[in-house]
Amino acid sequence: MRPLPSAIALLTLASIRRLLREGLVIRSLIFPVALTTGTEVVTLGVVAITVPDDQVAVPTSWTDDALGQLLATHQITLEPTSDPAGAVFNKEAKAGFDGSKVYTLGLPPELLLVESYLRSKHPESWQIEPVLREHRPQDLPGAGRLISRLVSAIYALYGVVIGAGMIARDRDDGTLAAEFLLPVPRFAIAASRWIAASLVLCGCQIPALFLLDALISVPDLYAQMGHGAAASLTSCAIGLAAIGSSGAKSGFSARLAGALSADFALYLAGRLIPGLAPILPVASLGQASEPWLPLILAALFALGSIFQFQRVNGR
Amino acid sequence: MLAVDQLSFRVEPGEVYGLLGPNGAGKTTTLRILATLMEPDEGQVLIAGIDRRRDPIGVRERLGWVPAEAGLPERLTPREAILLFAAVQGVPRPEQRTDEMLEQLGATPYANTPCGSLSTGMKRRVVLARALIHDPPVLLLDEPTDGLDVAGRRDVLGFVSEQARLGKTVIISSHIMSEVEKVAHRLGLVAGGKMVAEGRVDELLTLANATGLDEAFLSLVDGPKA
Numbered sequence: 001m002r003p004l005p006s007a008i009a010l011l012t013l014a015s016i017r018r019l020l021r022e023g024l025v026i027r028s029l030i031f032p033v034a035l036t037t038g039t040e041v042v043t044l045g046v047v048a049i050t051v052p053d054d055q056v057a058v059p060t061s062w063t064d065d066a067l068g069q070l071l072a073t074h075q076i077t078l079e080p081t082s083d084p085a086g087a088v089f090n091k092e093a094k095a096g097f098d099g100s101k102v103y104t105l106g107l108p109p110e111l112l113l114v115e116s117y118l119r120s121k122h123p124e125s126w127q128i129e130p131v132l133r134e135h136r137p138q139d140l141p142g143a144g145r146l147i148s149r150l151v152s153a154i155y156a157l158y159g160v161v162i163g164a165g166m167i168a169r170d171r172d173d174g175t176l177a178a179e180f181l182l183p184v185p186r187f188a189i190a191a192s193r194w195i196a197a198s199l200v201l202c203g204c205q206i207p208a209l210f211l212l213d214a215l216i217s218v219p220d221l222y223a224q225m226g227h228g229a230a231a232s233l234t235s236c237a238i239g240l241a242a243i244g245s246s247g248a249k250s251g252f253s254a255r256l257a258g259a260l261s262a263d264f265a266l267y268l269a270g271r272l273i274p275g276l277a278p279i280l281p282v283a284s285l286g287q288a289s290e291p292w293l294p295l296i297l298a299a300l301f302a303l304g305s306i307f308q309f310q311r312v313n314g315r
Numbered sequence: 316m317l318a319v320d321q322l323s324f325r326v327e328p329g330e331v332y333g334l335l336g337p338n339g340a341g342k343t344t345t346l347r348i349l350a351t352l353m354e355p356d357e358g359q360v361l362i363a364g365i366d367r368r369r370d371p372i373g374v375r376e377r378l379g380w381v382p383a384e385a386g387l388p389e390r391l392t393p394r395e396a397i398l399l400f401a402a403v404q405g406v407p408r409p410e411q412r413t414d415e416m417l418e419q420l421g422a423t424p425y426a427n428t429p430c431g432s433l434s435t436g437m438k439r440r441v442v443l444a445r446a447l448i449h450d451p452p453v454l455l456l457d458e459p460t461d462g463l464d465v466a467g468r469r470d471v472l473g474f475v476s477e478q479a480r481l482g483k484t485v486i487i488s489s490h491i492m493s494e495v496e497k498v499a500h501r502l503g504l505v506a507g508g509k510m511v512a513e514g515r516v517d518e519l520l521t522l523a524n525a526t527g528l529d530e531a532f533l534s535l536v537d538g539p540k541a
Binding site for chain 2: 002007010011012016017018021022170174175176177180181182183184185
């Protein structure tokens with residue numbers, strides 16, 4: 001008989017090989033990152049096309065060189081036009097100025113320059129009346145946190161499905177019973193499957209978050225990865241436990257639904273009791289805190305799930 | 316539900332023991348208990364002299380198991396599936412042993428084809444190779460000829476006889492009396508989870524005053540026809 005760690009490593013490698021050869025698993029794991037990065041690439045492309053040039057639109061009758069010189073020091077040009085406001089609305093210029101009113105989309109640096117010019121010309125007290133509001137690229141870090149949390153949540157759900165599915169499939173086709181005949185404790189069979197599913201999940205999830213960060217900047221990237229990994233490890237364990245603890249005649253769907261509900265309950269607990277959010281795996285998705293506690297709890301969940309296999313009958 | 320009740324038998328090395336009975340008689344449950352896949356509520360099982368309750372891992376080291384369903388991972392090839400078992404069982408030079416077993420069972424031509432693409436007969440050969448990869452002294456076969464054609468059944472039963480000649484203890488379950496009759500040295504007739512009768516074929520025929528095993532079985536289970 002092989003030493004136990006070596007046997008678990010061999011069984012894990014076989015499970016990884018089987019998972020990677022399943023087209024459905026790979027497609028589903030690639031789907032969240034393909035969807036989000038595809039959407040981001042398209043969005044950035046649209047933004048790049050529609051973003052206005054570094055220009056301030058002024059009336060064609062504009063004669064004061066002071067504004068032009070002020071803007072020129074910042075590589076911004078004056079663009080004489082019959083309708084400065086329309087130029088801004090049509091995104092042909094970042095700011096427009098008709099001599100008395102400034103038009104902008106958001107708060108580009110051009111606004112400050114024009115305001116500085118205006119204040120030099122009109123030192124009396126005055127205030128800005130905001131009219132327009134648009135999302136800007138600077139808002140993306142907020143979106144990065146949200147999207148990274150959503151992507152990790154999708155991987156967590158996949159964790160439940162893959163953890164439950166691999167045990168249910170192997171139980172139905174007799175592979176699990178065949179492996180139970182190997183001279184290793186049953187928990188080793190469960191451990192190898194949990195490790196395999198977790199490695200495959202995290203192997204897709206972590207590059208996905210790196211890719212998101214490269215595209216839209218994910219704040220606290222490493223914390224997000226840690227919390228995402230904790231969620232995936234826990235979800236695999238929940239899926240494994242849901243099917244492993246069931247009898248041979250138990251259906252798959254009800255058990256899977258129960259496991260998904262348990263996963264969602266963890267997430268909900270973090271929303272309802274904010275004190276739990278930095279601690280509980282799954283609930284901690286999106287947290288900026290250190291992920292060590294959720295990771296430790298995830299490992300404990302996994303140990304519970306794995307060792308309950310000692311009581312499972314082969315069929 | 317009581318699946319197996321007061322069932323007792325002993326099989327010697329080099330002997331093929333046929334566990335016969337209709338569907339639901341408790342044959343598979345009995346084999347699963349022997350194979351450490353299920354826990355009995357009470358009773359004792361010794362495999363190669365080892366108590367399965369005290370040392371289940373020791374029992375598994377000495378056991379080859381051929382289940383009714385193939386139990387082969389669809390995405391692995393026969394070579395990968397058998398090699399995994401060889402490696403975990405601690406077989407010396409597992410690659411060489413795997414190739415030898417594939418060759419012995421005539422499975423080399425499809426050794427690198429995913430198990431999911433194999434026919435029932437091919438899978439049965441792979442499962443036999445996997446069960447014997449660690450050269451166990453005891454072999455359990457649950458309905459090993461199910462779904463096989465005539466040639467496949469002949470090959471499997473021939474292989475079972477060969478294993479007994481090599482000194483292995485073989486227990487084979489089936490609901491097809493005529494097949495097991497050909498290879499088994501002794502038979503155990505099981506019905507309703509109980510051992511109805513046990514002995515050589517001629518002993519059972521005499522006991523039931525019957526001319527064929529099917530008739531003998533029906534007579535022993537239901538009583539002689541009026």
